[in-house]
Amino acid sequence: MIAFEHVGKRYGGRYDALAHLDFRVRRGEMVFLTGHSGAGKSSLLRLIMRLERPSRGRILVAGHDIDRLHHSQVPFYRRQIGVVFQDHQLLFDRSIYHNVALPLEIQGVEPREAARRVRAALDKVGLLHREKALPIELSGGEQQRVGIARAVVNKPALLLADEPTGNLDPQLSADIMRLFEDFHRIGTTVMIASHDLALIARLRHRMLRLHEGRLVADEEAA
Ligand SMILES: Nc1ncnc2c1ncn2[C@@H]1O[C@H](COP(=O)(O)OP(=O)(O)OP(=O)(O)O)[C@@H](O)[C@H]1O
Numbered sequence: 200m201i202a203f204e205h206v207g208k209r210y211g212g213r214y215d216a217l218a219h220l221d222f223r224v225r226r227g228e229m230v231f232l233t234g235h236s237g238a239g240k241s242s243l244l245r246l247i248m249r250l251e252r253p254s255r256g257r258i259l260v261a262g263h264d265i266d267r268l269h270h271s272q273v274p275f276y277r278r279q280i281g282v283v284f285q286d287h288q289l290l291f292d293r294s295i296y297h298n299v300a301l302p303l304e305i306q307g308v309e310p311r312e313a314a315r316r317v318r319a320a321l322d323k324v325g326l327l328h329r330e331k332a333l334p335i336e337l338s339g340g341e342q343q344r345v346g347i348a349r350a351v352v353n354k355p356a357l358l359l360a361d362e363p364t365g366n367l368d369p370q371l372s373a374d375i376m377r378l379f380e381d382f383h384r385i386g387t388t389v390m391i392a393s394h395d396l397a398l399i400a401r402l403r404h405r406m407l408r409l410h411e412g413r414l415v416a417d418e419e420a421a
Pocket residue numbers: 210216234235236237238239240241242243
């Protein structure tokens with residue numbers, strides 16, 4: 200699903216934020232990305248989203264070199280990817296329903312079809328009964344689940360998350376990770392950047408570890 204071939208990223212100057220990255224993630228796999236602050240986790244995810252472009256090497260997603268996408272193709276490419284952020288980036292003046300519906304509205308999906316998909320996504324994260332609420336009325340864990348519903352409302356083949364449990368206590372973090380495992384189980388490729396090593400160890404999935412922009416470990420769960 201994802202192949203990095205000798206990928207490097209330099210943000211100007213002489214400093215490589217990422218260097219010599221070579222790895223593959225198979226379709227349907229679930230992978231954690233770890234490393235110290237500044238190791239390059241967010242940069243790597245931004246390269247996959249094509250928010251950044253590599254300074255060196257090639258990134259293939261579903262067999263396509265994403266650097267070669269014409270800029271008019273980029274929105275379509277990004278639609279195949281669901282993204283979850285630590286701060287979930289919800290719109291606080293819109294209901295839960297409308298937050299999740301937003302990507303579909305932007306694409307012009309017909310309202311009845313959009314409603315069906317929004318409710319299916321909210322149901323998956325256990326928040327169908329809160330669709331009329333505003334984000335402010337929800338707990339931090341529930342807000343993050345809304346962020347996940349919005350990320351999966353398009354049924355993306357690939358789900359990326361950048362520190363999705365960063366602000367949550369251990370119990371809520373484990374709940375959120377279980378949700379990602381549910382999507383992995385139905386065939387979605389999942390990649391999660393996290394520095395919560397205790398939680399990652401318990402979940403037993405493959406782990407890629409970055410150190411100063413280099414891949415220093417690639418461990419399958421025992
Ligand atoms: N847009 C940018 N311009 C210049 N330097 C950048 C940019 N984005 C990231 N960097 C640098 O690249 C390196 C990797 O940063 P990145 O945010 O990818 O790390 P990270 O592992 O996600 O860290 P954290 O866990 O703190 O979010 C850092 O040294 C950072 O300062």
